[in-house]
Amino acid sequence: MTDSLVLLDHTADGTLRAPVRELVTLARGLGGAIHGVWAADGAEPDAETLADLGALGVSRVHRLTADADLHLSAVLAEALASLLDATGAGALLVTSTFENKEVAARLAVLTGAGVVTDADGLVVEDGRLVASKTVFAGTWNTRCAITTPLAVVTFKANSVAVSPAESGGVPDVVDHAVAASAAARRVSLVERTERPASGRPDLGSAHVVVAGGRGTEGDFTLVEELADVLGGAVGATRVATDEGWIGHDAQIGQTGVTISPRLYIGVGVSGAVHHRGGMQASGTIVAINSDPDAPIFEIADFGIVGDLNEVLPQLTAALRAQQG
Incomplete structure (x- = not known):
């Protein structure tokens, strides 16, 4: 059994991205408590979102804040490392996006974590986390045992069917503030341009x-x-x-x-x-x-x-x- 953190990716208006529900469903199979991580970047989780997360099995949502922009991968990696240390969680689950993979790589350097990207499954075997993934253009199925104390796994969308927890309630929301290092501040975000809405689902997570x-x-x-x-x-x-x-x-x-x-x-x-x-x-x-x-x-x-x-x-x- 290991507690896990799930990065709660969300849109600019605070809407939870669909693959996050898959991550929480996967995390329940690890046996420990499930902590959600909400990067407070201007959007806040509303009551409906919290109730949804609670029904899936999330027991606590950590509202992550920093004195630098959390959209920067170096800043977010440091903030997640601080939260992992504070909670003692043994796994961090995130969706497989370009941004999150960069965060996972930085987090591995900071913490020595074992990283598996583009996974489609995760189980506990003999006390170790074992991730499954396809490689070589989807022609081989592999299983990757993570031998380090901390595991960081990025998951492809549509990997598992979402299911509710047997019991759940509204998770607690607690604040976790961090101070970014000088190294993380070397890059500054000059401008963000939201992609025009097409009304269609996101390509990376569409069914x-x-x-x-x-x-x-x-x-x-x-x-x-x-x-x-x-x-x-x-x-x-x-x-x-x-x-x-x-x-x-x-x-x-x-x-x-x-x-x-x-x-x-x-x-x-x-x-x-x-x-x-x-x-x-x-x-x-x-x-x-x-x-x-x-x-x-x-x-x-x-x-x-x-x-x-x-x-x-x-x-x-x-x-x-x-x-x-």
Whole structure:
């Protein structure tokens, strides 16, 4: 049994990000108390959020404050190290984002913690934490035993099904203030620009992703329509982002976002190895391509050989009809 800290990632308006609930569900399997960590960056957890966390099994929420900007990875890493020391927790669970992976690396340097990134499971075996993850573009399943006293694990979204705790209540909220070191202050945050809201879920945590590739020839209209009917996110291959057809934040692959949705639909996507490395862990893979020899069909659960301009309108219309 080990107490664990869960970093409560949230939006600028204080909305809890969906993958956090998965982390709390995973943390319950470790057997100890679950502490939430709320970085107080201008947004505060409301009563509904606290009740939600309590129902999942969080017993205490630590409201983390610092005399420097907590959006800076060095500052947040120092603050988390201080909180880990104060609580005696043996594990820190965070979502697998670019920012959180940087924090995890800094935290490892500060504390000597063992770090596993992009995990999809965590259990206790023989008194040690063992994380599971896929590697080599999703072709190998591995299990990583963490032998250090402190474990820091980043998790891919959609790794586990969220479930409530058998019993729970509203967690206590306590303040934990830290002073950032001179080293952490060497970098200053000049400006933050919020990404315009699209109304679609975040690409990294979406349950459904519709991705467009070279076959779209730059027109993502049909891709976006299908994604909206399914309530999914829109992604793209590197060539689509390099051509300027869609923003680079939509790129899926080894040099972009790594995703593991329950449903991935590739539209006009050839299936190059660098793209497959970012989506091959998806639950169900559907490929739509006019080339029957496209590599994407080698890993697809379902494949449609056809012109996307004919297939997608029919598919979208059929889904709309089903939804009434």
